[in-house]
Amino acid sequence: MASTFDSTLSSLGISATKSTSAAAATAKSTSLGTSDFLKLLTAQLQNQDPFSPTDNSQMVAQLAQITSTSGIADMGTTLKAIQTKLGATSTADALSYVGKTILTEGSTAYGRTSGGIAGAAEIDGDASAVRVAIKDANGQLLNTLDLGAQKAGTINYDWDGKTASGTDAGAGPFTVSVSASSASGSVAGRNLVWAPVSTVSVPASGSPTLTVPGVGQVALSAVRQVG
Incomplete structure (x- = not known):
């Protein structure tokens, strides 16, 4: 099963151990990225049996999973930006105490x-x-x-x-x-x-x-x- 899965990924130009996204170009990854998931999903749709297509509920579940993962990553980036902003605000507030x-x-x-x-x-x-x-x-x-x-x-x-x-x-x-x-x-x-x-x-x-x-x-x- 694992070899078949790896072969399918390889035929799509996807590495099972390295993401092809720009962010992963300089660092190794042990999981698929969003673009990899979309390629795999497209291949699944193109190669599915027309007499036994993929169940809609399974398709929705897959989309929900990648959306949730992407959302968590975006949330982490947003929280880091908020943390940086709060740190700057704290410094500015402290400096405003001088003379008071x-x-x-x-x-x-x-x-x-x-x-x-x-x-x-x-x-x-x-x-x-x-x-x-x-x-x-x-x-x-x-x-x-x-x-x-x-x-x-x-x-x-x-x-x-x-x-x-x-x-x-x-x-x-x-x-x-x-x-x-x-x-x-x-x-x-x-x-x-x-x-x-x-x-x-x-x-x-x-x-x-x-x-x-x-x-x-x-x-x-x-x-x-x-x-």
Whole structure:
């Protein structure tokens, strides 16, 4: 059976192990291409017994099979094009962050020109008490913000730049930490700071990263908000 099949292909100018398509001219293939299938189908129609022609359902099944295979190949090409486009878009989006201010996880904050800082406390569960501690560069406690009971999520805060005694705390930098608790114990939380993006690194492979003064390298996925 195999030799008869190979002979039939050979008489049609088709190799059973190599496609005659342009794409296969420089690479070996172990399967028939679309053009090979059409040649074989045409030969089948030309050489069929007129008194016992090929069943229509079989013909439709063969056509559906090659159409499905061709469609899958085209889909793969389309997906690769989409992947390339998305990669380019991701790079362009990352570069657009330069000069903007982002909200991301961090413990170092710099004072605004008008004084004080704005940030957010992010907690993983409901808490009966949430506090934000602000210290100076020497680790001395300047003030504590009591945010009260809060649901899990992000709680924005704004500090006016005054110490607990009412004096001006200066421009910083300040070290900020978040603590939260509930009736069952402590609740995990972290501080989010607003900081400007100075540069963007776009590696040959992998995701772009943002350089944020006082914070360091920040992945795009770590950006909570853009100001």
